[in-house]
Amino acid sequence: MNLSKIAIIGPGLLGGSIALALRKKCPETQVAVWARREEAVEEVLARLIADTASSRLEPVVRDASLVVLCVPIGSMPPLALQLAPLLDPATLVTDVGSVKGPVVEALAPIFENRARFVGSHPMAGSERTGLSAASADLFDGSVCIVTPGESPDRGTLEAVEKFWTLLGCRVAALSPSEHDRVIAEVSHLPHLLAAAMVNLVCEHNPDSLNFCGNGFRDTTRVASGSAVMWTEILRENRGPLKKTVEAMIEKLREVVDILEADDEARMRQFLTAAKNERDRIKARN
Numbered sequence: 001m002n003l004s005k006i007a008i009i010g011p012g013l014l015g016g017s018i019a020l021a022l023r024k025k026c027p028e029t030q031v032a033v034w035a036r037r038e039e040a041v042e043e044v045l046a047r048l049i050a051d052t053a054s055s056r057l058e059p060v061v062r063d064a065s066l067v068v069l070c071v072p073i074g075s076m077p078p079l080a081l082q083l084a085p086l087l088d089p090a091t092l093v094t095d096v097g098s099v100k101g102p103v104v105e106a107l108a109p110i111f112e113n114r115a116r117f118v119g120s121h122p123m124a125g126s127e128r129t130g131l132s133a134a135s136a137d138l139f140d141g142s143v144c145i146v147t148p149g150e151s152p153d154r155g156t157l158e159a160v161e162k163f164w165t166l167l168g169c170r171v172a173a174l175s176p177s178e179h180d181r182v183i184a185e186v187s188h189l190p191h192l193l194a195a196a197m198v199n200l201v202c203e204h205n206p207d208s209l210n211f212c213g214n215g216f217r218d219t220t221r222v223a224s225g226s227a228v229m230w231t232e233i234l235r236e237n238r239g240p241l242k243k244t245v246e247a248m249i250e251k252l253r254e255v256v257d258i259l260e261a262d263d264e265a266r267m268r269q270f271l272t273a274a275k276n277e278r279d280r281i282k283a284r285n
Helices: 013-025 038-046 057-061 073-086 101-111 154-166 176-204 206-211 214-224 227-236 238-261 264-284
Strands: 005-009 030-034 052-054 066-069 092-095 119-122 143-147 170-173
Touching: 005 013, 005 057, 013 030, 030 057, 038 052, 052 057, 057 073, 066 073, 073 092, 073 101, 073 227, 092 101, 092 154, 101 119, 101 176, 119 154, 119 176, 143 154, 143 176, 154 170, 176 206, 176 214, 176 227, 176 238, 227 238, 238 264
Parallel strands: 005 030, 005 066, 030 052, 066 092, 092 119, 143 170
Antiparallel strands: 119 143
């Protein structure tokens, strides 16, 4: 794919990390960044994260071979409407949203015949947010899920996959709906459970937090993420997430039954199965 110029729309954690990764791995690529606030534009330029930066879209996306939307999910459709008339039909467009059904449904018609769009979700976030948390190595070894719509163009899909591979990702492809079901289980549910654990402890006995060890800190780390951002994400994926939460409630009821029966064998079996599957995750990584 052509890497002469890449435009990044939004210099937060992911957008900033993409820019830094390009600086490190493709130093000849021209990096242009759009930010809504002039203060953010000045920060991008002061930190030498991009060759150019502006609060105007046109100079940022002009002659770009790839445009990456790195803004909150709700901001993507109105920005896409502004972007589409500025792009060449050969321009690649992707995004980093962690919910794909609503994003692909909204953006695909906007870019149809105006650019080549494929949705993406790099699984490389953090509980930290903003440009100050950006890292050139954020994507190394992480999974990026690309989510082509119906009847995708093979060349477009391969070009987006090559881009994420270049940044250090392992790339997989899922339909937008399958992505949202999977991510409800492995990303959105863990965030909800982490928040629920913190709230439960604080409501029952806030003093307990004075005695928490690494287990509680590690398990609830993601609850420190932006409440505003996560509210939007969880609302957008509420259908698959509701089914996943209901399945978790049933799993917890199973644990209650084991405890009530004081069934040592079932508890050991329950924990062993979880340990074995969790160890497989470590082996994959």
